[in-house]
Amino acid sequence: MYEWTEDQKALRHSINEWSEALNTEYPEDMADRDVFLKRWETVKQTGITALLVAEQYGGLEQDILSAMYVMENFGRICDDAGLSFGLSTHIVSTGLPIQRFGNDAQKEKYLPLLAAGEKIGAHAITEAEVGSDAWNMDTHADKNDNGDFVLNGSKTFCSNGPIADTFIVYARTNADAGTLGGFTAFIVDKGTPGFTQGQPMHKMGLQSSTLCDLFFDDVVIPKENVLGKEGQGFSIFNYVMKWEILISFVINVGEMESLLQKTIAYSKHRKQYGEPICKYQAVSHKIANMKIGLETSRAMLYKAGSDMHRKVNSTTSLAMAKVVTSEAFVAASLDAQQIFGGYGYMKEAGIEKYLRNSVASKIYSGSSEVQRNTIASMLGL
Structure with missing residues (x-):
């Protein structure tokens, strides 16, 4: 299908040496989140968390086809599908949008840690009452007198939610605008006052990829944490x-x-x-x-x-x-x-x-x- 270069082949095969460590067995009574975090230590050593991040922030700066080529092999060698799913969420939902839409200060603050896997990323858009109709969300963020935003609402089915450190949260910011201008993406840090990460949910599969509800109760988001432009969420x-x-x-x-x-x-x-x-x-x-x-x-x-x-x-x-x-x-x-x-x-x-x-x-x-x-x-x- 494609003629892969020697560099692409080498990058793909470089993770093979981690196969045994990625598939280490842990006691059956160990919590799903603990299994994920144990194996995440191996993931960090592979360097795969840096796949899409620019080199200046400690990344490998790969294009989409090269990244796919590597991640296909990760799926092949790793028997823990929950780990693979959580890794994909980390790479794509958090590091990628900050890389593409973030300003210089945001990139400097977040990308080196995300690329190294020292911080785990997640994003939050789904809500309990709207499901696939995501842009009918109730979660909203209103400006205060300082120009910052006050976030209120809740999200559900947030992959990596119980263990993530950095979240991209989508909220309605203009009730009078349509889908293309009415929503904004925010970078929200774990531990921000008023922000609560719910308990892990029990699932049918993808066991080690934990997910949960997220709750926002008058969470003040500094204007510096708007990702991209206001209204660019969609x-x-x-x-x-x-x-x-x-x-x-x-x-x-x-x-x-x-x-x-x-x-x-x-x-x-x-x-x-x-x-x-x-x-x-x-x-x-x-x-x-x-x-x-x-x-x-x-x-x-x-x-x-x-x-x-x-x-x-x-x-x-x-x-x-x-x-x-x-x-x-x-x-x-x-x-x-x-x-x-x-x-x-x-x-x-x-x-x-x-x-x-x-x-x-x-x-x-x-x-x-x-x-x-x-x-x-x-x-x-």
Whole structure:
């Protein structure tokens, strides 16, 4: 598909040496957040948290295709999908928008720590009553006499929320303006008076990626912490979401590759009626479908990434890539579960977690239904 340079290949493969450390087992009774933070120490050593940050702030300053190439491999070698998801959130939701829209003072203050992984990032837009209708949010920020903002409201399903240090929070700042001018992005620090991080929520999958509610009660946000311009919130979030789809779902491609290889190996080893089960068409066709889904997803994601890199309209290609990858991931997980049979249903086999983790991919970053609405709209329907 692409002719990767030797430097790109070296960067991709440099994280392979961390595979064992990333997959270190911890006691089952250890809290999800503690598992994440333990493994985060390894993540910091890989240098991958610096992937998109400019060199002057301690980053690697990679373009979108190079970043995807590296993150796909991270998804392949790391069995902890919650860690991968939290890493993607950190890289894309916080460091990236500060890198792209922040002023010099904001970059100097936040980017070196985010690039080093010393501070963990998150962003907050979803609210309990609005869901996918994000711009119908109630959270609002009003100017005080000093020109600062006073933030009130709440957010939910904030990935990295319980453990993050730096948040990008989106709030309504002009009730009379529309979506394009009525919202602003703010940089909010952990421990700011009136800002409360809720307790971790229990989830079906992505266990170590903790999420929670956030509460804002008369939180004073200095005008210096406005990200970009006042009223630019929608544009910033739209930019972030494009990158989130590419980075999060290319990680899924790496996970699908790992699952495929595990399934192939098992099908060759497992015998029924005197034959390896891979010799039965009912099994081999499922594996063939897993391969088709993997390669289709990979091709569509890199096509969308190429569109972004070339600065051509990527709205449709991103939406299609997101739908195809998320649904192929679920299908592959179901096929693998069927091939592994009763053994795959057991937790110790490590197969059932792929299904639990994959289900959420059809919901986050814009549900399959929302993505199909986007595609239909771009077709003039």
